Amino acid sequence: MKTDARDRQRIEEAIARLAATRWPGAAIASVEAIAGDASSRRYVRCRLRGPSAPRAVVAMLMDSREVALSSEELGVFGESGPEEIPFVNVARYLSRFCRAIPEIYDVAADGTCILLEDVGDVSLWAEAGRVPADAELWFERALDLLAEIQRRARDDGTGCYAFHQAFDRRLFAWELDHFLEYGVRPLPEPLERECRRQLDGLAECLAGLDRVFCHRDYHAWNIHVQDGRLRLLDFQDALLGPAAYDAASLLTDRCTPSLVGLDRAAELFERFADRAGLGGRERAAFFDCALQRALKVIGRFHYLADCKGKPGYLSFLPDVVATAKAAAARSGRAGALGEVLENWLRGESETS
Structure with missing residues (x-):
């Protein structure tokens, strides 16, 4: 985290106020930056002194209240945005039945700083890669956690934002447009037209599936392992979506297939589908979800x-x-899309 001396002082003063309010007599012993994946948020670990304070907490920092609000592409709250920080809103709901959620200790009045339970630095990806022979066991545990969340997450009328926004056709299409806009070189008009037709069909198919509580970014970098427990992070964009989506994200995101190959991933998904009680259409959507997410990620990373x-x-x-x-190939959606993936993607060094 790049900060000047004045910014660092402001941050430490804000954290100190929250800590002293939560644990009277607490004081900051040290502050160190920690990685925050692809988020626009910043994170620091604070070592604390004081008889009732934990040894360490994590502060989630936002430059403004707007950064703390939900992703702009969801667009369900209007120009004024949600009344409550989505991370706080969804965490309160999930923590009622899911022990994997970090405790929120306090939130700054302006919404730019949240004090969180420290869940450590060991991601599921790091833990699974430490002993590759055990990798599948960790992914099975993450799938079990996901199945539990899907079984128990129901709209109880308490205002959880996840139940008021959905992976609809508009959002799927927006993410696929992101792929074409940022991840692909200019296409010949006939190829672009046919590729868009295929992507429209994919969006329509996924939008027509039954919807469940969906984390939206459920992968091995957003799940940590702490003292043998799984801890879940980055759930602020939760919404209603296909039951296969989070499982496909977990099993195929980034370089995960280097630890769990796609054939084995499909088998693990079937085990998950049994536990989650998925029907035939939802089971058949695994590779469609994996495809849509991979295309979205190509565009997103560019x-x-x-x-x-x-x-x-x-x-x-x-x-x-x-x-x-x-x-x-596995979902039967190669065609023009396959041609684009083979010959028309931007290289790592190309800029738009």
Whole structure:
């Protein structure tokens, strides 16, 4: 996290106020930046002193209240945005039945700082890669957690934002347009027309599936392992979506197929589908969900490099492209899309 001395002082003062309110007598011993994946949020770990304070907490920092609100593409709250920070709203709902959610200790009045339980630095990806022979067991545990969430998450009328926004055709199409806009070189008009026709069909198919509570970014970098427990992060964009979507995200995101190949991923998904009680249409959507997500990620990683100054994610593109090609073939959606994936993608070094 790049901060000047004045910014660092402002941050530490804000954290100190929240900590002292939550734990009277608490004081900051040290502050260190920690990685925040592809988020626009920043994170620091704060070591605390004080008789009642935990040894460490994590502060989620936003430059403004607008950053704390939900992704603009969801667009369900109007110009004024939601009344409550979505991370806080969804965390309160999930924590009623899911022990994987970090505790929220306090929130700054202006919404730019949230004090969270420290769930450590070990991602599921890191833990699974430590002993590759055990990787599948960790992914099975994450699928079990997902099945539990899907079984128990129901709209109880308490205002959880996830039940008021959905992966509808508009949102699927927006993400697929992101792929064409940022991930693909200019196409010949006939090829672009046919590719768009295929992508429209994919969006329509996915939008027609039954919907369940969907994390939207359920992958091995947003799940941590702490003292043998799974801890879930980055759920602020939760919404209603296809039951296969989060499972496909977990099993195919980025370079995950290097640990769990697609054939084995499909078998693990069937086990998950049994536990979650999925029907035939939802089971058949696994590779469609994997394809849509891979295409979205190709566009997203180029967007992060082009527009957000974050080129590091481009190193994942060879794996993501390989997943997109395989998923397109397995879902019977190659055709013009296969031609685009084979010959018309932007390279890692190309800029828009």
